[in-house]
Amino acid sequence: MVIDDDRLLCDTVRHGLDGQGVQVLTAHSGAEGLRLCAQRTVDVVLLDQKLPDGDGIRFCQPLLEHNESIKIIFITAYPSFENAVQAIKVGAYDYLSKPFALGELNLAVRQALRTLDLEHVAQVQHFQRRRESDRAVLVGRLPEVRRLVALAAANAAPVLITGETGTGKTLVAKAIHFQGQGADKAFIAVNCAAIPENLMEAELFGYEKGAFTGAAATVKGLFEMADGGTLFLDEIGEMPPHLQSKLLGALDDQQIRRLGGRTLNPVHARIITATNADLAAAVRERRFREDLYYRLGVMHIPLPPLRERLEDLPELCRSFLSQITPDQPVRLAIEEIEALRAYPWPGNVRELRNILERSVLVRASTAIQPSCLLGTAICNQTPINRANAAISIPRTLEQVEREHILATLRHFNGNQTHAAKALGISRSTLVRKLKCLGLNGTAP
Template identity: 40%
Template sequence: MTNRRVLVVDDEVNVRLSMELHLRRAGYEVSTAEDGEAALAAILQGTFDIVLCDLIMPKLTGVQLLDALAARGISIDLVLMSAHADLDTALDALKRGAVDFIQKGARFEEVLFRLRRIEELRRLQAQVKASAAASGGLGRLISDSAPMQKVFAMVRKVADFKTTVLLHGESGTGKELVARALHDVGVRKTRAFVAVNCGAIPENLLESELFGHVRGAFTDATRTHHGLFEQADGGTLFLDEIGELPLSLQVKLLRVLQEEEIRKVGDTKSQKVDVRVVAATVRDLAAEVKAGRFREDLYYRLNVLQIALPPLRDRPTDIPMLVEHFRSHLNVRLGTRVRGVTPGAMRLLERWPWPGNVRELENCIERAIILVDGDQITEAELPPRLCQEQDRIQATLAAGELSIKKTTRIIEEELMKRALARTKGNRTRAAALLEISHRTLLYKLKDYGLGD
């Protein structure tokens, strides 16, 4: 069951008590509030699934409460109840975001029926959303953007082949998940997937890590060691950070890839292995070749099929879906009940250039979930750098953005905000300060989503 926590808001104590009693009996967790302000505070603090709210109350009426929630970007299932129900009030309430309208004094069965109907609706919506996300995804990767869908299509196309794949992309773009997906959707899925970070193992140990060694190969070699290639036999070996592979080992790797056999350190004979190699790098390997740090022959051998992972800032439509994905996963992992992100916070998330890509976004959501008091992530829980234009410009440049168009937009937006702040929103005077025409300012404000 999903929607189980109900907040009952009514100024009449009898109504509160009887609702509470009935709802408890029907299996709900119930809290109560006696006016609109108390209700607002409780909703901001708590994690309610449904609010049952009287229309006419002191301090904030039911409709004013709806407006106050909307102004904070908070969406919650709120059912209005009123004794003086007429069609206009009901329609108005629904227009302002109430999910339903119940005549006060209705039998409790009727109230229960309406609540169950809302729960059913939400359950179905969640199901549809989950299956939409799953169908657009690949393995543990999800995406809602055209560039990533292209990547997924490529992965599906090449998964079954033994051909080496080279993954290229900035840190945190999902290279490791793509490597796993190549394994998981291909014919090798029932065999081992072995990953090794070529930059994390000292050079003198790497050869025996990769290819193994025989007993007595060196002083510490007291027994035969099966290397990663052997462990991945029949499956996939993921060579992460291939750009860090020392030149001496590059020669040996090339030979293994060409002959499909390995020789353990200290061994006199070779043995066949059947391994699909996926390599990943954040570096521009072609440039590394030019600089003499990477062997050209190995580069060509690895680069038969290259999959480039676009940075997150080039696929902003992925952000809402990723946020939703991390929110629900982290809720499970951290035992929290954060239900969403306010539109204002989402806007900041969508505008940040994410130099650390998906990993940075994931960390940012984790931080917010831990910091949040209510059940919606707001701007206050996001790292301050996301709100500061200075930082945004710097992060955009640091991420290697060269587009004059994109960087100019950020600067223009910042200048318009400053001008409007200085003129207290007077657009004619702001336009004069910016040295652009009033019309141009109006056009730009609309373009940047800063207009009314």
């Protein structure tokens, strides 16, 4: 938006910026500009210093009150140092003196829009970080793990997290990061097993332009990107030996040298590592440096497998089910939780989450009760357990239908409309079936 009583200038700006993906609004007084700002979303304002209804500076504050991210470019025919200082003091973004060339105007507007874009990206990142920190919450009792996470968050020592797959190692690493001092800085996760060995060094430590063929520009490594925050090295056991030494050096000196670089750059990233392999055995077999092992494990957080903390099953189920369908969380019956207890959970918490997700999804489309699906999911994986013992008892179709209808009604607290919908039949069909099965009037 251009706010200037000089109509010719307004038209010139409009034509000058036209066709550049910029839409130009014009106002000829401060009051008109404020009115327009209240009706439209304005990104950049070109504000004249001398307006019919007062000094342009007077309107800076009210414009910013409408929208604090507006970028105000002050334009004046009487440029002076004092003027410029005053404009910046009241929140102007830039300053142009009249007459200005179109190129100059273009540049100022582009820069203002770019700053807006960057602010927007920063806002999105901030929002995503908040979302992620919300999700980095441990469910279950885990008293020892919680104590160690709090302790780790309170200092910057390296942390080694061990545990089987799906026990929550990545989650614990995030919890430490978001509870710690660097929570508003980056959390950068690297899976050492997923990066080809020849690229890992450049990824981690960065490189200077010309360091190798194809290094067309200087690039920061993940270590530097995580400065002030956390570098999470997952599957650390897979790190090749020559990088193990370089990592140890970086940890000891708190500085790194980019590939092809001459200088050392200071980095203060907290290092969290994780593995589901037996790192101690790797040390014994000389596949992993012993000194690095002790350096990384200043704090060690072992995570128990799910089968060793079955008391957390009900709470984990409740938490996952309410995340999967927040509007109408499915509740599991005690027998269903009992069936889950009988399973050895080789995939730990991740597997539990997946099974629940799958059962809710299938249930939504074909009206299968979670109990059935949990039963089949588990039956497919374990030869004998209590869950499939119950299912394999021969029963008539009528018995199965009767139990299924009752269970569905029970699930919906007797609400026939909801139960019929979940069963994939009309309410009148349900009423008819209830009658045939001698169940009409039965409180489920």
